[in-house]
Structure formats: C-alpha cells, structure tokens
Amino acid sequence: xxxxxxxxxxxxxxxxxxxxxxxxxxxxxxxxxxxxxxxxxxxxxxxxxxxxxxxxxxxxxxxxxxxxxxxxxxxxxxxxxxxxxxxxxxxxxxxxxxxxxxxxxxxxxxxxxxxxxxxxxxxxxxxxxxxxxxxxxxx
Amino acid sequence: xxxxxxxxxxxxxxxxxxxxxxxxxxxxxxxxxxxxxxxxxxxxxxxxxxxxxxxxxxxxxxxxxxxxxxxxxxxxxxxxxxxxxxxxxxxxxxxxxxxxxxxxxxxxxxxxxxxxxxxxxxxxxxxxxxxxxxxxxxx
DNA sequence: GTAACCCCTGTAGTATACTTTAGGGTCAAG
DNA sequence: CTTGACCCTAAAGTATACTACAGGGGTTAC
Ligand SMILES: [Zn+2]
Ligand SMILES: [Zn+2]
Ligand SMILES: [Zn+2]
Ligand SMILES: [Zn+2]
Numbered sequence: 085x086x087x088x089x090x091x092x093x094x095x096x097x098x099x100x101x102x103x104x105x106x107x108x109x110x111x112x113x114x115x116x117x118x119x120x121x122x123x124x125x126x127x128x129x130x131x132x133x134x135x136x137x138x139x140x141x142x143x144x145x146x147x148x149x150x151x152x153x154x155x156x157x158x159x160x161x162x163x164x165x166x167x168x169x170x171x172x173x174x175x176x177x178x179x180x181x182x183x184x185x186x187x188x189x190x191x192x193x194x195x196x197x198x199x200x201x202x203x204x205x206x207x208x209x210x211x212x213x214x215x216x217x218x219x220x221x222x223x
Numbered sequence: 224x225x226x227x228x229x230x231x232x233x234x235x236x237x238x239x240x241x242x243x244x245x246x247x248x249x250x251x252x253x254x255x256x257x258x259x260x261x262x263x264x265x266x267x268x269x270x271x272x273x274x275x276x277x278x279x280x281x282x283x284x285x286x287x288x289x290x291x292x293x294x295x296x297x298x299x300x301x302x303x304x305x306x307x308x309x310x311x312x313x314x315x316x317x318x319x320x321x322x323x324x325x326x327x328x329x330x331x332x333x334x335x336x337x338x339x340x341x342x343x344x345x346x347x348x349x350x351x352x353x354x355x356x357x358x359x360x361x362x
Numbered sequence: 363g364t365a366a367c368c369c370c371t372g373t374a375g376t377a378t379a380c381t382t383t384a385g386g387g388t389c390a391a392g
Numbered sequence: 393c394t395t396g397a398c399c400c401t402a403a404a405g406t407a408t409a410c411t412a413c414a415g416g417g418g419t420t421a422c
Contacts, residue, residue, distance in 0.1 A: 089398065099399085104380060119388055121399055130352065137351045141332075142325045145379070151351075154342055162345045163338040169347050173329045180322045183315050186281045190312045193280075199302040203293055206301045208308050212276045212290075213269060228368065238369085239411060247409090258418060260369055284409070 085123040095132035102132070110135055110149060142172050224262040234271035241271070249274055249288055281311050 092099045105111045106122075111131055114122040138148045151168060154160040196207040203209060231238045244250045245261075250270055253261040277287045290307060293299040335346040342348060 087398075098381080100381060101379085103400095108379090117399095119399075121388080134351050139379095140325070141328050142322075151348070155348060157342070160342045162336055162340045162342060165342055165345045165347050166333055166336040166338050169329055169333045169336070173326060173333060176322050176326050176329065180319055180326065183281075183319045183322070186279070187312060187315050187319065189280050190308055190315065194305055194308045194312060197301055197305040197308070199305050201301045203296070203299045203301055203304055206304045208304050209290070209294060212273050226368075237411080240409085242370095243410060258369075260418085278409095 086126060086128075088122050088124070091124050091128055091132070094129045096136070097132060105132070105135065105145075108145060108149070110145060110152065142176050143168075147172065225265060225267075227261050227263070230263045230267055230271070233268045235275070236271060244271070244274065244284075247284060247288070249284060249291065281315050282307075286311065 114124050193208045332347045
C-alpha cells in the first residue's frame with residue numbers, strides 16, 4: 085500500500101493533483117489509514133497514467149471521466165469509445181485548421197515586412213489597421 | 224462623436240468589451256460628456272478592428288498592448304513589429320505540431336478500433352492503459 | 363410622467379486544470 | 393522530545409478574455 089506521496093512520485097504528478105483528481109471523481113476514493121492518510125493500491129499508478137495519456141492526446145478531464153465511465157459500463161461498446169476518439173479527432177483537426185490559417189497570414193505578413201525603417205511604414209501594422217483585404221489605403 | 228453603444232455596434236463588439244479594453248489600456252481613455260457618458264471619435268472603430276484582427280491571427284490582448292506601444296514609440300522600428308510576428312508564428316507552429324501529433328495518434332487508434340464488441344477489448348482503451356509503447360500486455 | 367432604452371461603476375462569475383495558502387495533525391530519527 | 397518530512401482539509405489564487413449582475417442615473421417619445 086502506498087501513501088499519496090509515493091503515488092505522486094511514481095505517477096509523475098503532484099500530491100495536490102492527486103487530491104484534485106479524487107475530488108473530480110477521476111480516481112477511486114482511497115481507503116484511509118487509522119491516521120486519516122490515504123492508502124493506495126499500486127495499480128492506481130496505472131490509472132493516473134491512463135489520465136495523463138488521455139490528456140496527451142487532447143482529452144479534457146471531463147472527457148476522461150466519460151471514458152472511465154465507459155470502461156466500467158457493461159452496456160458500453162467499443163464504438164462508444166471510438167466515437168469519443170473520433171469526436172476529439174475532429175476537434176483537433178478544427179484547431180489545426182484555425183491555427184494553420186493564422187500561420188499562413190502571419191507568414192505572409194512577416195515576409196512582406198522589410199524589417200528596416202520606422203513602424204509607420206510597417207506592412208504588418210498596415211495589414212492590422214486595414215479595412216479587410218490584404219492591401220488598401222488607410223482611408 | 225459616438226456613444227459607446229454606437230462604437231460597439233460599428234466595431235462588432237459589446238459595450239462591456241469596450242469598457243474592458245479601456246480598462247486594459249488597449250484603447251485611449253475617451254473624454255466624457257457632461258452626463259458622464261464616454262464620447263468617442265469615429266476613428267476608435269478602426270482601433271477596435273485592429274485589436275480584433277490581431278486576435279484573429281493569434282495575438283493575445285497583452286501582445287496587442289505591446290504592438291500598440293510600438294506603434295506610438297518613435298524609437299521603434301519595423302523589425303520590432305516583425306519580431307513579435309515571428310515570435311507568434313513560432314508559437315503557432317509549435318501548437319500545430321503538438322496538435323498534429325495528437326491527431327496522428329488518435330487517427331491510428333481509431334483505425335485500430337473495430338467499433339464492435341465490448342469495451343474490454345477496445346484497442347483505444349488498451350493504448351491509454353498501456354505502459355508506453357503502442358503494443359504491450361497489461362502487466 | 364412614465365415606459366423603453368441608453369449610460370455609469372464596481373464586483374463577481376465563467377471555463378480549465380491545477381497550484382497555493384492557511385492552519386493544523388502524524389511519524390521516524392536522533 | 394524536538395526536528396523534518398509527510399499527511400490532512402477547505403478555500404482562494406492563477407491565466408485569459410470577457411460576461412453578468414447589482415444598483416442607480418440620463419434621455420426621448422408619447
Ligand atoms: Zn486500470
Ligand atoms: Zn514591418
Ligand atoms: Zn489608428
Ligand atoms: Zn474500440
């Protein structure tokens with residue numbers, strides 16, 4: 085049986101994070117020792133790693149709670165899990181699209197900037213100040 | 224001269240947002256009418272659009288405050304602006320990289336999931352539970 | 363003179379995933 | 393028997409960009 089500090093070290097998270105996960109219902113409420121200390125079975129370390137891996141691919145703690153419910157729901161099927169993953173996949177692709185558009189615009193702008201001269205002549209600021217299109221007068 | 228509501232409508236933001244921008248120092252403190260109402264020159268609408276366009280390409284309000292300081296700083300040069308843009312560009316590329324890696328992993332996992340059968344046999348959950356590599360036993 | 367609509371200030375709430383703080387017990391070593 | 397490391401709870405703070413709320417005054421038309 086492990087103390088919370090042991091679990092934290094082995095799981096690569098802080099003690100506070102563990103208490104937070106418990107409060108959020110992401111890990112089982114551990115039994116307590118006579119002194120009130122939480123006592124964990126070693127396998128809880130894997131549960132924490134489950135959470136961290138899920139976060140690594142973009143799931144929020146709320147999503148992860150969902151996933152954990154599916155794991156223990158006898159009526160749940162593989163496709164339920166797959167649906168969450170596909171949903172997350174589109175969220176991520178959407179974010180990539182938005183960021184790619186930002187990247188393209190910024191890239192165009194930085195290429196247009198001569199990097200010399202006063203800010204008053206900077207095409208980047210011009211673009212930000214401008215009406216809508218990429219090139220137009222300031223009135 | 225415009226009331227705050229006029230500016231909000233023309234700038235496509237809420238009245239509250241305008242007061243917030245003012246509080247954050249992103250727009251000039253407007254003069255007040257005898258009744259205490261803020262009175263804006265029409266050009267403030269462009270300043271708001273500057274802020275919104277900068278947000279659209281990923282700048283935070285803090286970044287935008289910086290950019291606005293450069294605009295009015297006589298000692299600032301074009302390259303200062305370009306540096307901010309390049310910095311933002313790398314931030315965005317970094318985010319894209321992270322998201323792309325998430326996308327690849329999720330895509331692999333969803334392809335591996337048969338979408339039928341119980342969750343206990345789901346390769347997605349297996350992957351989340353697993354030690355580190357893509358394939359290994361649960362102990 | 364009153365309804366409908368605008369404006370004001372200051373403070374608190376929203377979402378996410380923690381971290382920090384305050385205040386206080388427990389345990390092992392020397 | 394005290395020191396240092398560890399554990400406990402509950403509440404508040406962090407970052408971002410607003411939004412909402414509470415409570416109150418101004419303006420315009422009928
Ligand atoms: Zn497990
Ligand atoms: Zn420039
Ligand atoms: Zn301007
Ligand atoms: Zn599956």
